[in-house]
Amino acid sequence: MLNSRLFAVALCLALPAAAQAGDDDGPGKAGLGLAGLLSASNKEDLPPITLSAGMPLADAPWVLKSGTYYEFEIQGDGSQELALTGAEFFRAVWIDEIVVEGLEIRPLGLDSIEFDEAGEMEIGFIALKPGNYHLKVPGSTGDTQRLEITIQ
Template sequence: MKPLLIALLLASPALADDDTPKFGMAGLLSSKNKQDLPPITLSAGEPLAAAPWELTSGTYYEFEIQSDGSQELALIGPEFFRAIWIDEIVVQGLEIRPLGLDSLEFDEAGEMEIGFIAIKPGSYTLRVPGAGDLQTLQITIR
């Protein structure tokens, strides 16, 4: 995973035309490269999000997943999770730095925050298994 991150840092447009740094000392993890996404809501029979996500490869994103506990719900999206580099997942103040992710599940009400860098361009889906199109989030990485 480290070679991939190093390659991304070297290939990123870190210098502008006038050779001034575009990012801070943290490179892709710099606050100048960070964007917040709208939260995903896990609730029985409710949509996951108001609109699809349009992401840019090389940008750092953060979003929250909020569950109201109305039902035990999972969120799956292995293709999406393999197209991003997850920096951290924060649950009740505990920071988790996973090597990868396939799915996650809320057994009760709660929330988590995920920070990641979009890497691989393409179209992806996050969804609640067996819930149909209503509980699906379409994601495009450009």
């Protein structure tokens, strides 16, 4: 409990300084700006995840950088009722929003999602806790039904 409190205090102290500091990516590169970690210069799009019977979830594992804002789509084709679980991953990130058919959801946490029919959702999050994680179709055993994720 004490370690998580210390981490929270350190994060609160470090974020304003990080938002004002310039990037190390080269001369003339602007810092994060007033929105801090949510600034457009800190955002990356990830390849979509596909939920389809017998099809791989993704083409390749994801390698993420802690402190970066990411967005990705989950596309379900309706071929089968499919879920995606990954409680450990969802606890290692801060979810900004989930968008489903133009409706924005701002959850406090997430354990899994499920598609009963065809549809799309977009998830925006900031990677926080370094480590190795995964998202997978529950009950599946094949490697193609699992997306390996590393947060550096």
